[in-house]
Amino acid sequence: MMRGGTPLSRIDFSRALSGPGQGAAFPPLPPGGGIPPTSYDRLLRSLIGHATMGFSIPSYLEAKAMGYDAWLEWQLDYENIDDSAVDQALGNYPTLTMTNPDLYTQYEFDPNAVIFELQEALLLRAIYSRKQLYERMVEFWNDHFNINQLDFFCMWFKTRDDFRVARKHALGNFPAMLKTSPKSAAMIWYLDNWINIVGQTQENYGRELLELHTLGVTGPYTETDVKEVARCFTGWTFTGVFDNAPPGVFTYKDALHDQGQKVVLGNVIPAGGGQSDAETVLDILAMHPSTANHISTKMAKFLLGYNPPADLIQRLVSIYLSTGGEIKPMVREILSKATLAHTPVLEKRKFKRPFQYLTSIMRATQASSNNLLELTTQLQAMGQVPFFWGPPNGYPDTAEQWSHNLQPRWAFASDFFSYDLLYNKPDLQTLKDLMAMAPPGLSTAAQIDFVMTGGDTDDAYVAEVQAFIDSQSSNPNVVLREAFTLIAQGPSFQYYA
Amino acid sequence: MNDPKVTGACEEYRALSRRGFLRGAGLAGAVGATLPAWLPRVSFASSNAPARDVLVHIFMRGAADGLSIVVPHGDPDLYTARPNLAVPKPGNPDGALDLDGFFGFNPNMAPLLGMYNAGHLAVCHAAGSTDPTRSHFDAYKAMEGGVPGGNLLLVKDGWLGRHIQDTLPWGAGYLRGLSIDSIMPLYLTGADAALAIEDPPSFDFPGRPGTAIQRRQALENMYATADEPLKGGAVSSFGAIDLLTSVNFDAYTSSGGVPYPSSYFGNQLRMTAAMIKADLGIEAFGIDYGGWDHHENQGPITGLLANMLADFTSSLEAFYLDLLADGWLDSTIVLAMSEFGRRVAENASLGTDHGHGNMMLAFGGHIAGGQIFANWPGLAPGQLENGEDLAITLDYRDVVSEILVNRMGNTNLGTIFPGYTPTFPGITV
Numbered sequence: 001m002m003r004g005g006t007p008l009s010r011i012d013f014s015r016a017l018s019g020p021g022q023g024a025a026f027p028p029l030p031p032g033g034g035i036p037p038t039s040y041d042r043l044l045r046s047l048i049g050h051a052t053m054g055f056s057i058p059s060y061l062e063a064k065a066m067g068y069d070a071w072l073e074w075q076l077d078y079e080n081i082d083d084s085a086v087d088q089a090l091g092n093y094p095t096l097t098m099t100n101p102d103l104y105t106q107y108e109f110d111p112n113a114v115i116f117e118l119q120e121a122l123l124l125r126a127i128y129s130r131k132q133l134y135e136r137m138v139e140f141w142n143d144h145f146n147i148n149q150l151d152f153f154c155m156w157f158k159t160r161d162d163f164r165v166a167r168k169h170a171l172g173n174f175p176a177m178l179k180t181s182p183k184s185a186a187m188i189w190y191l192d193n194w195i196n197i198v199g200q201t202q203e204n205y206g207r208e209l210l211e212l213h214t215l216g217v218t219g220p221y222t223e224t225d226v227k228e229v230a231r232c233f234t235g236w237t238f239t240g241v242f243d244n245a246p247p248g249v250f251t252y253k254d255a256l257h258d259q260g261q262k263v264v265l266g267n268v269i270p271a272g273g274g275q276s277d278a279e280t281v282l283d284i285l286a287m288h289p290s291t292a293n294h295i296s297t298k299m300a301k302f303l304l305g306y307n308p309p310a311d312l313i314q315r316l317v318s319i320y321l322s323t324g325g326e327i328k329p330m331v332r333e334i335l336s337k338a339t340l341a342h343t344p345v346l347e348k349r350k351f352k353r354p355f356q357y358l359t360s361i362m363r364a365t366q367a368s369s370n371n372l373l374e375l376t377t378q379l380q381a382m383g384q385v386p387f388f389w390g391p392p393n394g395y396p397d398t399a400e401q402w403s404h405n406l407q408p409r410w411a412f413a414s415d416f417f418s419y420d421l422l423y424n425k426p427d428l429q430t431l432k433d434l435m436a437m438a439p440p441g442l443s444t445a446a447q448i449d450f451v452m453t454g455g456d457t458d459d460a461y462v463a464e465v466q467a468f469i470d471s472q473s474s475n476p477n478v479v480l481r482e483a484f485t486l487i488a489q490g491p492s493f494q495y496y497a
Numbered sequence: 498m499n500d501p502k503v504t505g506a507c508e509e510y511r512a513l514s515r516r517g518f519l520r521g522a523g524l525a526g527a528v529g530a531t532l533p534a535w536l537p538r539v540s541f542a543s544s545n546a547p548a549r550d551v552l553v554h555i556f557m558r559g560a561a562d563g564l565s566i567v568v569p570h571g572d573p574d575l576y577t578a579r580p581n582l583a584v585p586k587p588g589n590p591d592g593a594l595d596l597d598g599f600f601g602f603n604p605n606m607a608p609l610l611g612m613y614n615a616g617h618l619a620v621c622h623a624a625g626s627t628d629p630t631r632s633h634f635d636a637y638k639a640m641e642g643g644v645p646g647g648n649l650l651l652v653k654d655g656w657l658g659r660h661i662q663d664t665l666p667w668g669a670g671y672l673r674g675l676s677i678d679s680i681m682p683l684y685l686t687g688a689d690a691a692l693a694i695e696d697p698p699s700f701d702f703p704g705r706p707g708t709a710i711q712r713r714q715a716l717e718n719m720y721a722t723a724d725e726p727l728k729g730g731a732v733s734s735f736g737a738i739d740l741l742t743s744v745n746f747d748a749y750t751s752s753g754g755v756p757y758p759s760s761y762f763g764n765q766l767r768m769t770a771a772m773i774k775a776d777l778g779i780e781a782f783g784i785d786y787g788g789w790d791h792h793e794n795q796g797p798i799t800g801l802l803a804n805m806l807a808d809f810t811s812s813l814e815a816f817y818l819d820l821l822a823d824g825w826l827d828s829t830i831v832l833a834m835s836e837f838g839r840r841v842a843e844n845a846s847l848g849t850d851h852g853h854g855n856m857m858l859a860f861g862g863h864i865a866g867g868q869i870f871a872n873w874p875g876l877a878p879g880q881l882e883n884g885e886d887l888a889i890t891l892d893y894r895d896v897v898s899e900i901l902v903n904r905m906g907n908t909n910l911g912t913i914f915p916g917y918t919p920t921f922p923g924i925t926v
Contacts, residue, residue, distance in 0.1 A: 192792050192846075200845030204792055211632055223631070351727070381695065383679030390787060393634055396680070400653070403730040404681045404692050407700055407738060410716075414703035461719045468715045472708065482708060486715055491723035491731075 013380065015116065016373035020423055022092045022120055024128045025368035027085065029430070032061045033437025037455060044068060045454040046340050046348065049496030050303055051075060052132035054360025055454050057437050059132070068337050075133035076328050078171060086129045093117040095159055100185050100248025101239070103156040111155035115387075118149070118159045120372040122386050126355070127362045127369075134170055137331065139355070140302050141166040142387070143394030145181050145213065147190045149387035157186035157248050158387055174295060174325035175286035178213065182278065183250040185238040191392065194237045196230055198258040206230035208392045214285040216294035225265055232269060232277040234258045292320040296330065302397060303334045305348040312339060349497035351399035354382035357409055360496070361416060361488055364452045366430050371423030378421070382408040403494070413488040417481040428477060431484065444469055444480070448487050457492040465490075549667050550830045550863060550904040551773055552781045553766075553816075554657060556641070556682060557835035559790035560633065562849055563856035564841065564887065565797035566606070566806065567620050567869075571599035574876035575841075582843040584797055591798045596620070600869050603797060605806040608814035612860050617817070617826065619864050619924055621857040622871035624891040625837060631851040633790070636836035640893065641684035643914045654687025656913050657781055660901055661688035663912050666778065671736020675772070676783035677765045685783045689729040692737050697768055698746035702738050740777045753818025762786055763812040770819050773829060780905070789835060793846035817860060827862035830900055834858075834893055840885055841876055854887030857896060863904055865926045870896075895919045 044063045048055050051072070063071040074081065090096060095103060095117045107114050126135050145165055149158040161184040169177035181187050182205065188194050196202035206229035210221045235257035240247025242256070252275040261271040267284055269277050285291055296316035300308035312334070319329050333339065340348065352360060358375060361367075369375065379385050383405055389395045396402070419425045431451065438450035445466035449457040465486045472479040487493060568584040569575055570593045576583050584603055585592040593601025594610060600622065602609060612618040628639035628646055638649040643656030661673045674691030676682055681693040694700050702713055713735070720731035749771040751757055757767040762784070769782050786809060795802050813831065820826040838855030854874070860866060874880050874888040882888040898919035901907035910919065 195793055195846045197845075202792060202844070202846065203850065207632065211634075217632065217635060381679070381699075383693075383695065391633065400686060400726050401681055403726045404733065405679060406727075406730050406734040407694070407703075408679070410734075411699075411703040418704060458719075458722075460722065464715045464718050468711055471711060474707070478705070479708075482705065482712060485704065486712060489716055490719045491727055494727060 013373065013377045015112065016371065016377050017422060019371075021371035021373050022089070022124070023368060023370040023372065023423070024086070024089050024124050026058070026128060026366045029366065029433055029437070030058055030061055032065075033057060034439060036439045040068075041454075042456075043337065043341055044071075045456060046497060047072065047335060047337075048454075050340070050348070050350075051136060051335055052363070053126045053135060053356060054363040055452070055496070056363040056366060057434055057451060057454070058366070059363075060454055072133075072332065072335055075131070076171060076332060078131040078134040081131050083130045086125060089124055089128070090121060093121045096121055096163065098159070100157050100160050101246030103159060104153075104240075104247050107156060114156050114159055115149055116373055116376075118162060119376045119386060122162075123359075123369075123372045123375050126359045133331070133335075136303070137170040137327070138162075138166045140299065141170055141177065143389075143397075144298070145177075145187065146389055146392050146394040147184075147186045147387065148390050150390075151190050153189040153248070154186045157184070157189065160184070160248070161186040162387075169327070171328050171331065172326075174320070174327055175282075176325075178286050179279070179282050181213065182209070182233065182236055182282070185248040185250060188236065188238050188250070193233055194241050196234050196236070197256040198234050201227060201230040201234060201258070203227055203230040206233060209285070212393055214294065215288060215290040216297075219288075219290040219294065221265060228262045228264050229281055231258045231260070231262050232264065232281045235275070236278060286325060287321070289317070289321065292317045292325075295325075296320055299330060300334055303331065304339065305343065305350060306398065307347060308334075309343070309347075345497050349495050351402055351495055352493075353395065353397065353402055354379055354384035354405075354409070355386065356496075357382070357494070358412065360493075361413065361452075362424070365426040365484070366434065367416075367424060367426045369424045374421060374423045378412050378415075382412060406494075409494070410489045413485050417485040417488070419481075426481070426484070428481070431480070445483060445487070448480075448484055452484070452487050452493060456497065457487060457490065461487075461490050461492055549780070549906045550828050550861060550900075551779065552657070552900065552905060553769060553784065553829065553831045554684065554781060555784050555786055555831065555833040556684065557789050557833060558633075558637075558785050558787035559835070560636075560837050560839055560851060561789035561835040561855065562791065562795065562797070562802065562839040563622065563835070563854070564838070565795070565802060566603050567596075567622055567856040568593040568601050568603060569599060569622070569873065569876065570595070570601050572873070572876045574878075574880075578842045578876060580843070581847060582795060582797055582849070597869055599873070600871070603803070603806055605798075605803045606810045608810040609858075611814065612817050613867055616867035617821075617862065617864060618858065618860040618866045620869045620871075621859070621891050621896060621922075621924075622869060623854045623874050623887055623889060624857045624870070624896070625834070625853070625855040625889050625893055627889050627892055629853075631837070633836060633851075637683055640834070640836050641682065643894065645892075645894075647915075652683070655682070655684035656897065657684045657783065658687030658691060659913050660905065660907055661685075661691060661781060663909055664906050666690070667780065667906070670778065672733060672740050672777065672779055674781045674783065675737075675779050676785075677768065678783070678785055682783050682785060685781070690733050690736070691781075692730075692733045694737065694741070697741050697744070697772065700738055700741045702735075702742075740779075741772075744771055744775045744777070746771055751815055751819040752822040753815060753820070754822070755815045755818050757815045757819075758808060758812050760808045760812060762808060763815065766812050766816040770816055770825075773820070773825055774823065786833075791839075791848050792844070792850060793848040795843075795848045813860075830859065830861035830864060830904060832857070832859045832897070832900065838887055841881060841887055842885065852886040853882050854889040857891075857893060859896065859900070859924060861904075863925050865924050870922050870924060891922060892917075892919070895922050896924055899923075899925055 048059050095114050147158050165180050191205035192202050193205040203226050207226045211217050235253045239245035239249040239251050262269040296313050316330050415421050434451040435447040438447040443466045445462045449462050465483050469483050570586045587593050587595040587601050595601040626640035626645045630636050635649050638652040639645045641655045642652035674685045674688050676685050676693040678693050679695035685691045757763040765784050820829050834857045838852045839849035840852040872890040894914045899921040903925040
């Protein structure tokens, strides 16, 4: 079910423009480049496009130096990636590691501080972290277990949910993540399980658990199953609502639990099970073939393309079932050289959602930021502020739902390259240095395209941009930035493939 | 000023009118010169604009509680099922505002009484989408997709989007459907010339004015060879930029004597009125009003629902009076619906859970208002759908079909509601 206001809720981001805030920067450019790309490089760019928050020449050189398989393994083994610069910058956000009771007590009258820190930290990581594949998966799971940050207690509690559900298990084990989610105070509040008590069942969480989190809407469950699952979760609540403890810690209240026998998907759950009733349900759901199919399909659609091949889904389902829901081998299978090389371009081409459109511009230009929150205001205009999606199904991920909204993208690209944003501007010298890393013999427009996509923009579009450059006689630096704008506004840059 | 729609309009409206737009528009000439052949031509509505109404479709997302909004106070079973939540009978403190001796408005809906009594507002009840689902998302697909009871996995577009796609434009043709939101709702999906625009006043072609024409030309050339749906999105975006930059939104105020509330919805309706009166050729507007999913502490008289209803209806009243004052109500229809109703019995959290039948609202110059369209199925346990929900005796497709055919020039309902044969309830005049 949905909560909150319109699908995209609104918040006052005026604080974002009140002065420089927390910022971040990329490390200096590495040496290299200037080598004509081969077809193997095209595959590497495809891997970077699907596994990161946007192409950049440094990522490309990194993958080139390591090789396809080694780079993918390096990204999968994210815990061993040296990300010290971002880790250090994250120290500026004290709320990220605070507990719910501390967050609520210390920020009771300033929830915006909590909201903004999580927004900024997400942008910081998505743009600047070296753990790019990990961030992609965090994005996926935060959509899967969507919580609207603007839903009262979630203003404080979403931070902990992000930390303990999506980030803890993003490349770990799905059943483990699934079992953490119903103990998240944000989820308990968002889907109303705190008022799900014996004799007065509240089926909201139970329904979404089946429909969205596990079996999928086509799964083999009935309205009765929804009600029975809700009975199993009675009494799963958090502190502060039925007691005077500081709010937001998961607690099971036996007195509020329906102790009777339940039947879920044909499984009899005997009377008197207490807290174990819901744990049994989670066990049943976690390893159900419909869950394996739902998660496999959704993950392949997210990471690979809108219509993933059936044989890939079959392989993912068998990986899921044979490993007990391990995520890493599934991701490895989707992004393997064999899969990407054998998937036609049009089958693996995806339309960038606004968040990725923005991060891909920041990454390609290696732009530093003096205020990451300003980027959130840009995402608001484009329609995808992180954690603000109202319904529990997560932000949509189809070309149809985003391609009608081009003007806000064009406006963001223009504002960014025209220096019209206050705190997020590309550095002209960096742009020129990046262009110098392009293969020899390219036109100015083709060099720009190499910076932005590695050379994937249609030749005709590059020619169009070059014609624009050639027609201008004003300040060449201004024209150069307008040419960057055109590449970023053009059709090819809206996709990754 | 011989356009009857503009007669009597104050100076601001004239500035906004189609003629004002054309006359003032150096823009139309400048931009028109750069349009490539693949971009559809502007053909502004002729002065004898066909009798086709603009539809303002308001989706009450989240399953609004029709039984608390239009209260069947004449049904005693309401008070049995909802001992704590039911709006009291008329004449009691906080009682319903009686409409016909059986139904009454929630007391927070007083702003709608004027248009009801004037014969412009019609109320439907025990109405809605007959799809049995209780999932909001499947219900959206069923209702917005126009396929209740159908295969929801196949839903790709919506009934209003298909209507626009399947009928000839009667205006500019660039921008025929507009959702005032940052994401296109399903019901408007499927029309090439439909856009989701969160903030119409800032929808312009960005960048340095000195190079705007050349940059735009370059982009238009690129998008001319893009794949769908991106190409269609670009066509609409360019056309909409030209249309919307011609409207002075900031200066626009109501001429109805009642100012628009400063709420988000109030401002959405204010902008909608500006665009209707500017005669841009937009045939359908989509506005989402979400947040009706009150599983707990519903507050129908004072509280969550009451506050929403007050904002909802006072905004609609301002819009109604604004259009009425200049004669635009005659060519406008407002239609409000929700994906399903809420369960008849209240729950233990002073809220209501997902149900089935609901109310709908429609107003306009050609709506047979001042009456209630309802074949009341009753709220006694034996009368309820599945033993717990208000049954549906008026399919929303009947209401929509009549409006599309009689007032919006639709000649092929078969593609709008496949496999459904509507019965017109007589809601248009």
